[in-house]
């Protein structure tokens with residue numbers, strides 16, 4: 001209903017696999033890294049392009065909600081930190097687009113699919129950032145959820161993706177801390193500041209839980225992606241881990257998680273919590289979230305405005321290649 005109708009093509013039953021597929025699965029099961037020139041099943045390649053491409057798009061669309069506050073940061077120091085953070089996200093996009101390119105897809109193709117709506121980006125970035133406290137909530141919760149999902153991806157089976165993830169995780173961890181530092185300042189500040197911090201938590205809690213994807217029973221790709229070690233955990237496992245780690249952090253801030261059912265379950269050793277509104281999630285995926293149109297319009301505009309620059313870069317690269325070819329010829 002909400003997926004791109006790209007079915008997870010693959011076989012988890014060894015008896016159905018061709019000898020090539022079986023040998024490939026053996027390499028995955030032995031924790032070997034798959035590299036760009038290695039043979040891989042078509043479905044593996046497609047799944048990686050989908051996931052890495054969506055991840056890359058999330059990084060650059062994810063610059064927009066925070067970019068919104070760069071000109072309105074409360075101090076010069078906060079502005080510098082936010083600017084650096086938003087710039088890091090562009091870098092993450094770059095590493096990920098490069099990783100996707102090693103699978104034979106061009107960056108232009110990926111952008112075309114983002115702009116036409118054929119490829120997704122994370123649902124979270126379709127929510128608005130209304131106050132400065134949202135910069136705290138985004139860093140704390142959104143980057144926090146991102147790390148929870150991405151730390152295991154450092155061990156993913158595809159070499160270029162796993163290696164890109166190492167640096168991304170280091171930076172995301174700094175982002176999460178800067179968000180929490182903003183939340184601490186607000187939550188321990190004036191009553192009005194604390195109220196803003198609480199309001200930001202209220203608005204970002206459930207959208208952050210949605211970042212991990214639909215509940216396991218509705219996750220169409222998890223089984224195959226986990227068999228290929230493209231995904232290391234199920235969506236629900238990571239969501240639970242995020243809740244377990246974040247609730248004590250909210251308690252330290254003196255803020256209330258907006259979930260009346262939230263309760264430590266001694267027997268399970270985990271918090272019981274309310275699921276997000278999945279109808280809302282599917283609506284956001286269909287393009288009907290509060291900021292979907294605005295986000296896509298901003299990305300399309302950036303692409304159109306950058307055309308002269310891309311042309312300049314290509315012309316320079318062509319001239320440099322021609323010069324190199326001429327001097328190689330002269331040297332022969």
Ligand code: FAQ
Pocket residue numbers: 002003004005006050051054055056058059062063089120121122123124138142143146149210211212213214218219220221222225231235285
């Ligand atoms: N939003 O079968 P599953 C960041 C789609 S981090 C939109 O469970 P899968 C850092 C899914 O694509 C955020 N769509 O799918 C930052 C599929 O549809 P499709 C990005 C979602 O792939 C912080 C359908 O639902 N992180 O940006 C979402 O096995 C602050 C069925 O779902 C990554 O991308 C969603 N939340 O699991 C930047 C991490 N959830 O493709 C700036 C890598 C599900 O068939 C500021 N990705 N869908 O049309 C993953 O780990 C996985 O792709 C999941 C989804 C877990 C996101």
